[in-house]
Amino acid sequence: MKPARFVYHAPATIEEAVGLLTRYGGEAKLLAGGQSLMPLMNFRLARPAALIDLNAIASLAYIREDDGQIRFGAMTRQRAIEFSPVVRRRLPLLAEATTLVGHLPIRTRGTIGGSIAHADPSAEYPAILAALDGVVVARGPRGERMLRAAELFRGYLATSLAPDEMLVEVRFPAMPDGAGYAFEEFNRRSGDFAIVGIAAMLVAEGQRCTAARVVTAGVGPAPARLRRAEEILEREGFSDAAIDAAARRAATLVEPDTDIHASAAYRRNLTRVLTGRALRRAAARLGGR
Amino acid sequence: MTDLASIRLTVNGQVREGRCETRKLLVDFLREDLGLTGTHVGCEHGVCGACTVMVNREAARSCLMLAVQANGLDLLTIEGLMKDGRLHPLQEAFHEHHGLQCGFCTPGMLLTALDLLQANPRPTEAEIRQGLSAVLCRCTGYQGIVKAVEAAAASLRSTR
Numbered sequence: 462m463k464p465a466r467f468v469y470h471a472p473a474t475i476e477e478a479v480g481l482l483t484r485y486g487g488e489a490k491l492l493a494g495g496q497s498l499m500p501l502m503n504f505r506l507a508r509p510a511a512l513i514d515l516n517a518i519a520s521l522a523y524i525r526e527d528d529g530q531i532r533f534g535a536m537t538r539q540r541a542i543e544f545s546p547v548v549r550r551r552l553p554l555l556a557e558a559t560t561l562v563g564h565l566p567i568r569t570r571g572t573i574g575g576s577i578a579h580a581d582p583s584a585e586y587p588a589i590l591a592a593l594d595g596v597v598v599a600r601g602p603r604g605e606r607m608l609r610a611a612e613l614f615r616g617y618l619a620t621s622l623a624p625d626e627m628l629v630e631v632r633f634p635a636m637p638d639g640a641g642y643a644f645e646e647f648n649r650r651s652g653d654f655a656i657v658g659i660a661a662m663l664v665a666e667g668q669r670c671t672a673a674r675v676v677t678a679g680v681g682p683a684p685a686r687l688r689r690a691e692e693i694l695e696r697e698g699f700s701d702a703a704i705d706a707a708a709r710r711a712a713t714l715v716e717p718d719t720d721i722h723a724s725a726a727y728r729r730n731l732t733r734v735l736t737g738r739a740l741r742r743a744a745a746r747l748g749g750r
Numbered sequence: 751m752t753d754l755a756s757i758r759l760t761v762n763g764q765v766r767e768g769r770c771e772t773r774k775l776l777v778d779f780l781r782e783d784l785g786l787t788g789t790h791v792g793c794e795h796g797v798c799g800a801c802t803v804m805v806n807r808e809a810a811r812s813c814l815m816l817a818v819q820a821n822g823l824d825l826l827t828i829e830g831l832m833k834d835g836r837l838h839p840l841q842e843a844f845h846e847h848h849g850l851q852c853g854f855c856t857p858g859m860l861l862t863a864l865d866l867l868q869a870n871p872r873p874t875e876a877e878i879r880q881g882l883s884a885v886l887c888r889c890t891g892y893q894g895i896v897k898a899v900e901a902a903a904a905s906l907r908s909t910r
């Protein structure tokens with residue numbers, strides 16, 4: 462299986478790339494790391510008229526920390542994020558999730574912008590965008606706009622990015638000092654897409670839980686924040702009983718599908734089990750423990 | 751815009767040139783245009799890992815890159831792993847510990863292990879197993895491969 466014919470472009474600037482997107486009016490695809498798009502093209506499930514390769518735009522790869530925000534150029538490779546001291550210090554949940562993205566030789570090519578724009582609901586980064594209140598910056602012919610996860614993801618492999626817009630940056634506020642966090646996922650083989658994944662973060666003041674985040678991957682058409690489960694922790698703290706109650710509630714909040722990998726009931730059960738595991742690990746890490 | 755591209759890259763320390771369709775996959779360019787058939791074509795969608803090569807000193811699937819994307823880059827394939835007529839310590843260890851049977855996955859396995867050990871010279875067994883989950887082997891059951899990578903890690907540390 463080989464890709465069908467396409468016109469290849471490798472622009473040197475973002476402006477050029479956006480110009481090409483505009484010119485092809487939705488018939489072109491942006492090529493970032495290629496770890497999802499190339500398989501689709503090899504199988505001819507995707508047959509874009511043109512390919513706009515972003516790998517020559519060196520200015521799209523960076524990790525910067527300023528003013529409590531960590532900003533990632535869209536073409537920053539997952540392997541760079543995995544080893545970044547800034548990410549380990551300020552966004553340890555992202556660091557942990559990154560080790561679960563595909564396999565080592567996938568992460569050397571795969572990018573943060575590509576993973577988020579591809580919007581696979583069982584991928585880790587879309588869930589992290591939702592869990593850490595991240596935003597993406599989209600650039601189009603009319604300028605830039607910022608979108609949160611809830612505004613960006615529109616269902617399976619679908620986003621609200623316009624055909625002439627490209628994702629250029631991903632921003633996260635630094636996690637609060639001492640926050641507890643964990644990313645739990647279940648799959649048949651290390652590195653495969655998650656059958657279910659749970660991103661969790663807990664923020665505490667003494668014994669009180671001031672903020673909780675529980676976000677799913679793999680149990681619906683887009684990552685979902687389980688607000689009703691988070692509220693149990695914010696009300697009752699992070700005792701075993703509260704964590705069990707939040708995990709049971711989480712399982713009632715999801716609407717998973719049945720597919721070749723797992724039944725809906727199995728995914729619902731995994732949601733409960735993994736939410737419990739993630740919250741227990743997050744609670745154990747509170748205060749930088 | 752033409753469908754053909756001229757490509758000039760470094761493979762195993764040598765500058766190589768070729769001209770091919772822009773849709774040609776890197777793995778096919780290596781095999782068909784450069785005659786380097788040591789890199790194997792397996793699943794062609796980034797799952798099996800047989801086609802893994804080093805691109806700018808990092809392991810990457812050559813079925814998920816276009817040949818044109820390798821223009822100007824520095825590649826290492828299995829043909830370049832031996833030095834001065836001597837097997838690389840990873841190759842020695844795979845031989846010693848029965849890290850292969852049919853050999854189809856072996857080039858990808860070796861180059862994945864090479865990146866694994868350069869990033870983490872002292873991996874635990876669990877880290878080795880996680881790293882090598884990137885490459886499918888249907889013969890060995892992985893036991894010999896894991897032993898081989900452990901042995902190669904020790905040997906590479908002692909020669910450093």
